Structures are given as C-alpha cells and as structure tokens.
Amino acid sequence: MSEDHSHSHPHADPAGPDEPAMLTDYQLMEGAVRELLVEKGILTHAAIREAVEAMDARTPAQGARVVARAWVDPAYKARLLENGTAACEELGISMGPTHLVVVENTPEVHNVIVCTLCSCYPRMLLGLPPDWYKSKPYRSRVVREPRAVLHEFGTEIADNVTVRVHDSTADMRYLVLPRRPAGTDVLDEAALAALITRDSLIGVALPRTP
Template sequence: MPHDHHDHDHDGLSPSGHPYRPDQDTGLSYWQTMEIAVRELLIDKGVLTAARIAAQIEAMDARSPANGAAVVARYWTDPGFAAALLADGTTTVKEMGFDLGPMHLIALPNTDTLHNIIVCTLCSCYPRNLLGLPPDWYKSRAYRARTVREPRRVLAEFGVTLPEHVQVRVHDSTADMRYIVLPQRPAGTDGWDAARLATLVTRDSMIGTGLPKTAA
C-alpha cells in the first residue's frame, strides 16, 4: 500500500526496462471533453484567461510537504506558536503564509501514549496547502476503508508498529476540517534550529502513516 505511483502499474516497461506511459491515441473521455468545453467557454466569455489557469496550476503544484514540515518544526521549537497552533490551527498557519481558504485546520499532537492518523473515507480530503497533492494511495479505496477498520495493520504495512499501550486515534476527515499530525520531536535533536529540524519531517509523518526521520 505505501507505494505512491499506482497509476504506473498499468503502463508498460520498454525493452530496456524503462517505464513508459502509452501514447494517448484514443478519443477523449466524456469528462475530459466536458473539462475542455467548460474551460474554453470560461476563457471565451472573459471569465478567466489561459494565463490565470496556468498560474493557478503552477501555484497548486508548488505546494509541498515542506510547508507542513516548517509548521511542525516551529511547533517543536516555539512554545508560543505551539500553543496557538493547538488552540486555532487555521489562523496560526495562515499567519505563516499557509491560507487554507474556506477550510479549517486542526493540528493533532502525537504523544508517548497517542498516535494520530488521518483518512477521508468519503472522498480524499487532504491538507493540500500544507502537504501538496495527496499521494495516490491516500485516495485508494483500500487505504480509505482499511484505515478506519484496521489502522494498526495499515500502519504496520507502512513500517510503523506501535505497542498496545500507545492509543491509535483515526481521524476521518468527513466535513469542513483539515488535519495535520504533529509527530513527536526525534531524540538527539537538542539545540537544532527549526530549519534543520524541518529536514526530519516527512510527508507521511504528518499524515500519521509514518514517523519523522531520526537524527543522523
């Protein structure tokens, strides 16, 4: 399940072993046709421009887990920020420049006795402003169904085996809130500044399917 690129499974390998995607020589699907028609109409009517659409796609693609990692590292190093983040995640990350638009943020701190993990069983709600585009597995039926049903087995497949005294808490992102897991600060990082700490914060540690890297 942890593999990110399921969409490649259906593509082939070239004789030299290089993965490739077949040329798209077939016709457009119904929805592809509709997307093109709506986009061209919006441009024709002057509602949008092609440049604005391209700029928005660029802005969406530029978001990455580095945003969330900066939030987590500051949570580890700045007690005032940590308290504000737990009290009002939405406003606190907005002040760092990460605006979630109409969505609201709840930050979920892991402790010695609690491990949080995020899923959206109904669709694929994900804190894109903090973590970028979701990995393919996050949207899969298997992850969505199994994370609520057997979270410890899912975690084990991601390499996270938790003792029974650590409570697993699953967060089903069913409505207007978005979530970020705040993993525990790795041992051996005393005196590290936020920028250095951020290099230890992985995307999966903020979804809850992983733990941060250890201090090398």
C-alpha cells in the same frame, strides 16, 4: 506470462496522447466548461495554468516548517493546536478557505488521517496527495484495521498507545503534529524541519531521526 505483446486490446500509453475514446464523461465535461468560461471572458487559459502551477508548487515543506516551529516554540504550538488555520497564516502560509485542525501525537496517542469519502487533504500545507492516500484500499482499511495498515507502512504502534483515526468527511482538514524525536536538542529549526516527512504529517510514519 507470454512475452508476446501483440494482442489487439488498447493500452493507455503514458507517453502518448489521450485517446478521445478513453476520456471519461467528466473529463469531456471539464474541457467543455473550461472552454466556455474562457470564451465568455470569465477565465483565461493563462489564469488556469497559473492556478495549476501554484497548486503543483506546494510541497510538504510547508507542513514541516509549521511543525518545526511548534517543536521549538511552545507558545506557537499552543496557538497551532487552538487554531491551526490562524497559526499557519502567522507563518505567511496562505490557507484560503481551509479550516485546519492539528492533532498532536503524544506518548499516549498516535493520530492518522484519512478521507474515506474522497481524498480531502491539507493541500495548502502538503501539496497534492500521494496516490495511495486516494486509493480505495487505504481509505477503506485505515478506519477498519488502522494498526495493520500502519504496520504495512513500517510503523508499529504499541498496544498501550491509542490509535486515533481522523476521517475528514466535511469542512475540516487535518495535520498530524508528530512527536519531536529524541536526541534533537541541538538541532535548529531548519535541521528539525528536514526530519519531518510528508508521511509523518499524515500519520502513517514517524519523523526521521538524526
């Protein structure tokens, strides 16, 4: 590849301002609707900023807390599998309109989550989805060849374990309840939560081992 980078086509400069010509129709429409809502007094700029800030503040630590509790408290785990939304609210996590389905990994079953149609994701528990979760290769391949995709994430599932893909196409959101790693009997809930990664809650990886 040439070292000379003086050709004339425009590059998106991540540090530079948005080029108006580069805005998509939807970005232009969003801006127009936002300004109209503010002008009519329905929303304020501050309220929009606060909503974005609250969204960005959610992290996978919420999901990890839920799973750690399920690992130490069998009655809580039963409630979580029965009604994920109510069990999260029980821990003070506001779920809004989200209907959460929790799917449990067992010695016989490994679960993995995708949204093939768009990028539905349990944001109340995990924050914003990673870029790969929204990518077309992940979305199209994980329902087609889940074991190959898991292999590329470094996750090998034995042939005698069923792989169960969950495609969140509609009103449910999903969280994987990973298996508690061996050798963690002495760990308390907070130490357990530190083993539970975002990717293990999506199902493309397993929790850390201590």
